Amino acid sequence: MERNGQIKVGVYVDVVNIAQNGGFGMQYNILREFACRDNGVAIRLNAYVAYDEEMAKKNSDYRERSRNFHSILRDFGYKVIVKVVRWFYDEQGNRYGKANADLDMAVDALMQSERLDYVLLVTGDGDFVQVVRALQNKGCRVEVLAFKNVSHVLRNEADVFTSGYLVPELSLIENQYKYDDKDDNEKRKIVRGVCYSFFPDKGFGFMRFMKSLSGGLWITDSRKSESPYDTAFVHSSQIQENIETSSLPNREQIFEFEIKPVKDKGWQAEHIKLIYHY
Numbered sequence: 001m002e003r004n005g006q007i008k009v010g011v012y013v014d015v016v017n018i019a020q021n022g023g024f025g026m027q028y029n030i031l032r033e034f035a036c037r038d039n040g041v042a043i044r045l046n047a048y049v050a051y052d053e054e055m056a057k058k059n060s061d062y063r064e065r066s067r068n069f070h071s072i073l074r075d076f077g078y079k080v081i082v083k084v085v086r087w088f089y090d091e092q093g094n095r096y097g098k099a100n101a102d103l104d105m106a107v108d109a110l111m112q113s114e115r116l117d118y119v120l121l122v123t124g125d126g127d128f129v130q131v132v133r134a135l136q137n138k139g140c141r142v143e144v145l146a147f148k149n150v151s152h153v154l155r156n157e158a159d160v161f162t163s164g165y166l167v168p169e170l171s172l173i174e175n176q177y178k179y180d181d182k183d184d185n186e187k188r189k190i191v192r193g194v195c196y197s198f199f200p201d202k203g204f205g206f207m208r209f210m211k212s213l214s215g216g217l218w219i220t221d222s223r224k225s226e227s228p229y230d231t232a233f234v235h236s237s238q239i240q241e242n243i244e245t246s247s248l249p250n251r252e253q254i255f256e257f258e259i260k261p262v263k264d265k266g267w268q269a270e271h272i273k274l275i276y277h278y
Helices: 015-023 028-035 053-058 060-075 102-115 126-137 152-157
Strands: 007-014 040-051 079-084 086-089 095-098 118-122 141-146 160-163 177-179 187-199 204-210 229-235 250-262 266-277
Touching: 007 015, 007 028, 007 102, 015 040, 015 141, 028 040, 040 060, 040 102, 053 060, 060 079, 079 102, 102 118, 102 126, 118 126, 126 141, 126 152, 152 160, 187 229, 204 250, 229 250
Parallel strands: 007 040, 007 118, 040 079, 118 141, 141 160, 229 266
Antiparallel strands: 086 095, 177 187, 187 204, 187 250, 204 229, 250 266
């Protein structure tokens, strides 16, 4: 399937699911770059969005924001598949709207996968488990990316699951850069990562964070030049008090922390706080 060494990539984004589960404001240009790492070329970029026509008629701000968002997606090369919100009433007479794009997204991914090497499903919805299996049975590698409320079965079924929190610049971090109080020229960066090694009896360990969008995600040894990861030393005194260090290491926990350069010793992690636990 590869041509001239390029991997043919398909990206399918359940926009509503992601926006409602930790990914509001996700940077779609970074998502494309992440999906096409390692010499990939985007063959399909599909974004499935909901649009409330009734709201659009009444609220010009909603109408304009929706149109602008769709235009931005198209500027980044995504095909925007619009699902119009349909309104229903339940048994109690309560009105509710639905704009489910699951079926469209599943059918598109399955039909288009014959011309793809790898599919990235951007959703946490467990309804896609069977889609993942079907794609894999067709010989396609399947990765899943999502933020919060991700189906455990979906995570395990994918060839690779990536937390959206860990991809650099995919979701904005407030005040991502700050200066040291003692040295205004020393800029610290705030990153997100996992604790992959910790010694509770000694009170220290190591954090791993993604430093770039290149390299294989499986190359977790940051000493290798092709690894997309870097490592930071952490002392227990820098870990938020409500975090039980006896449970570390734990790759299910996503941390946010500052990294400070230490001469001849690499990075040191400070002010570590837990932002999500899968």
